[in-house]
Amino acid sequence: MNDLERVLARIPLAAAPAEWRGEILRGARNGAPETVSASWWQPWIRPRRLAFAAAWTAIAILRLSTPEEERSASPATLGQLRGRVATQLTLLAELFDPPAPPGPSPAMHEARVARRETHIA
Amino acid sequence: MPDDLARIYDEHADALFAFLMHLTRDVAETHDALQEVFLKLARRPDLLAGVGDERTFLLRVAHNAARDRFRRQAVRRENEARFADETSRVFLPAETPDEQIFREAVAGAVAVLPEEQRAVVHLKLWEGLTFDEIGVVLGIGLNTAASRYRYALDKLRTRLRPLHQELQ
Numbered sequence: 001m002n003d004l005e006r007v008l009a010r011i012p013l014a015a016a017p018a019e020w021r022g023e024i025l026r027g028a029r030n031g032a033p034e035t036v037s038a039s040w041w042q043p044w045i046r047p048r049r050l051a052f053a054a055a056w057t058a059i060a061i062l063r064l065s066t067p068e069e070e071r072s073a074s075p076a077t078l079g080q081l082r083g084r085v086a087t088q089l090t091l092l093a094e095l096f097d098p099p100a101p102p103g104p105s106p107a108m109h110e111a112r113v114a115r116r117e118t119h120i121a
Numbered sequence: 122m123p124d125d126l127a128r129i130y131d132e133h134a135d136a137l138f139a140f141l142m143h144l145t146r147d148v149a150e151t152h153d154a155l156q157e158v159f160l161k162l163a164r165r166p167d168l169l170a171g172v173g174d175e176r177t178f179l180l181r182v183a184h185n186a187a188r189d190r191f192r193r194q195a196v197r198r199e200n201e202a203r204f205a206d207e208t209s210r211v212f213l214p215a216e217t218p219d220e221q222i223f224r225e226a227v228a229g230a231v232a233v234l235p236e237e238q239r240a241v242v243h244l245k246l247w248e249g250l251t252f253d254e255i256g257v258v259l260g261i262g263l264n265t266a267a268s269r270y271r272y273a274l275d276k277l278r279t280r281l282r283p284l285h286q287e288l289q
Contacts, residue, residue, distance in 0.1 A: 004285070005246060009246045012212065013213065021134065031160070
């Protein structure tokens with residue numbers, strides 16, 4: 001220990017304030033609630049620890065059982081995505097606003113009129 | 122345990138107070154961290170069972186309590202701005218003005234050290250622990266503790282030498 005260390009080490013430390021003794025021991029004995037609350041998610045997760053563990057295990061098993069090539073398939077390009085979105089929009093438009101059903105062709109109409117006239121005559 | 126709790130307080134609270142004051146640089150934070158230490162002891166009466174050196178173990182618990190508080194509340198950042206007000210309370214008031222000036226300078230010089238160096242300096246100088254024991258308290262290796270101490274002491278020497286020489 002050098003000179004500075006000796007000088008510093010000789011400086012007496014202050015004691016804890018006397019009034020703390022009662023407060024702290026009383027607080028400890030009463031099992032007072034902790035001054036700092038746990039994170040908001042801890043009380044939610046704690047009772048379901050087993051469920052979360054099971055879910056994570058299932059996810060891990062599914063991931064491990066998925067073939068590597070499926071997992072590593074390259075993502076669709078922007079163009080492909082746009083094409084898929086356009087197709088979906090077209091299908092949706094057809095679903096909610098279907099085109100008018102096609103009417104009878106002119107030839108069929110003429111034949112039908114002719115049949116009706118023959119029948120009336 | 123209740124009687125034991127009082128005995129533990131009487132034997133170790135002052136040391137824990139000083140250590141926590143050096144760590145937190147804040148009286149209210151020190152109080153709360155000390156409360157957490159004793160709450161933990163009250164809730165787990167077997168915590169000290171089989172512990173070789175109570176003081177070292179309690180310093181470790183106190184260090185963990187202080188660090189948890191830092192993490193949870195980010196009080197460290199707040200303290201950076203206001204530590205100067207309360208750091209001098211870590212030492213007893215001196216009987217002479219010159220000595221008081223020196224003690225306040227020491228408190229200020231220790232306060233501006235990084236937290237991990239403050240902890241090592243306190244445990245080495247004022248608890249008289251070996252680097253091995255400091256490593257146990259802080260959860261670091263012996264060499265890390267020794268190098269942190271060397272860095273810290275160099276900084277303290279630089280800051281305090283002029284004043285120390287002037288007061289001699």
